Amino acid sequence: MYYAQSADLGKGKIMWKNLIRPEDEVYDFYTTDKDLYLYTPENAPNFKILKTSLANPDIKNAEVVVAEDPQRKITGYSITSDGLYYTLSENGIRETLFFLPEAEKKPKEINLPFPAGSARISSKGFKFNDFWVGITGWTSDYQRFRYIPQNNEFKLENLSSVAEYPEYKDLTVEELMIPSHDGAKVPLSLIYNKSIRKTGNNPVFLYGYGAYGSSITPGFSPYLLLWAYEGGIIGIPHVRGGGELGNAWYKAGYKTTKPNTWKDLIACAEYLIKEKYTSAQKIAINSASAGGILIGRAMTERPDLFAVAIPQVGCLNTVRGEESPNGPVNAPEFGTIKDSVECMALIEMDAYLHVKDGEKYPSTLITAGMNDPRVIAWQPAKFAARLEAANKSDKPVLFLVDYEAGHGIGNTKTKDFEELADVFSFALWQTVHPDFQMK
Helix, strand or coil: CEECCHHHCCCCCCCCEECCCHHHCCCEEEECCCEEEEEECCCCCCCEEEEEECCCCCHHHCEEEECCCCCCEEEEEEECCCEEEEEEEECCCEEEEEEEECCCCCCEEECCCCCECEEEEEECCCCCCCEEEEEECCCCCCEEEEEECCCCEEEECCCCCCCCCHHHCCEEEEEEEEECCCCCEEEEEEEEECCCCCCCCCCEEEECCCCCCCCCCCCCCCCCCHHHHCCCEEEEECCECECCCCHHHHHCCCHHHCHHHHHHHHHHHHHHHHCCCCCHHHEEEEEECCHHHHHHHHHHHCHHHCCEEEEECCCCCHHHHHHCCCCHHHHHHHCCCCCHHHHHHHHHCCCHHHCCCCCCCCEEEEEEECCCCCCCCHHHHHHHHHHHHHCCCCCCEEEEEECCCECCECCCHHHHHHHHHHHHHHHHHHCCCHHHCCC
């Protein structure tokens, strides 16, 4: 990012100066009339907020306004005329709100209207005291509140009417910490009906991602909850490579450490079987795009552990990724074949290369888009062909191609519903749900 003095405008040549470089690790910034605020994980894996002069910025010597919390990640911040608001997330699944008054050093916690899985904060800017927070959870629909600091109270201010879902009134949420292969504790969110019992026979739908430091935070999805409506358990393993536990969690599933991503998923599946939530014949795993690494390698490393695998428009041939149009821009995330160490990491995360002849693989639904600008169609196509040729189980391997679009970009609502129906009906069919069997 570059900056210049506004006084230079209209004088011909503007004297631009460099302000932020990639090595500064600035993820976001905010300006007032006199200060520049910076959001960064530099030497602070759970992030910190810095402040420097807008007129004479000095990032290297910026003041720490909100220090890193060793246990919780700073997930957002907003500035009003009263001061700075920010949120802290614990394990990516519980958020708390704090307020740091102007010219004070000690923040205070603000009790939210109800426990928040995710909290989105916003303001009108540093000249106004207006402040809003939007709260949601796995089973709580999004609600928007205005905070009134004079009375320390919240006023409901939704921008539209809130739908009611009586079919989901009996759902419950369980938040667990599962030890992975190396002892690291992986957050696992479970959503299911209160009536479910640990019989070892419940269909489980595990959805994860684990790339780019992206977090799967609690949010209300009436579509995903349909699995619970059909009597199943929804599981969200917050695997490494994501950002739920800060920047260190992201870098622990990145390039050479990428195996932690699918090994975390495997550990969560093993735990659910051990504790009799389900069995290997009842687990479906699903993700998309970069999540194809997660699904592809979990099913090729432990084909015995899953009944169903559904990688959608997935990265399944990472060694050849740089040969695709979108490949070079992803080299900073996954690695490059031009570096010997990173090339070995790409080989390890390549699901296509880990398919073994004569192995019994789970039921698999693989999708691709002919106009996909991110994961070119031949990647999932190669994987589907190799899997079908090698597989010795009697489970189906299906390859579904969208010839009109790709990667979900530009999808209509109807198309989204059709894709959801394909995924859930295939998974329920292959986990032997009685209502989804062929007559």
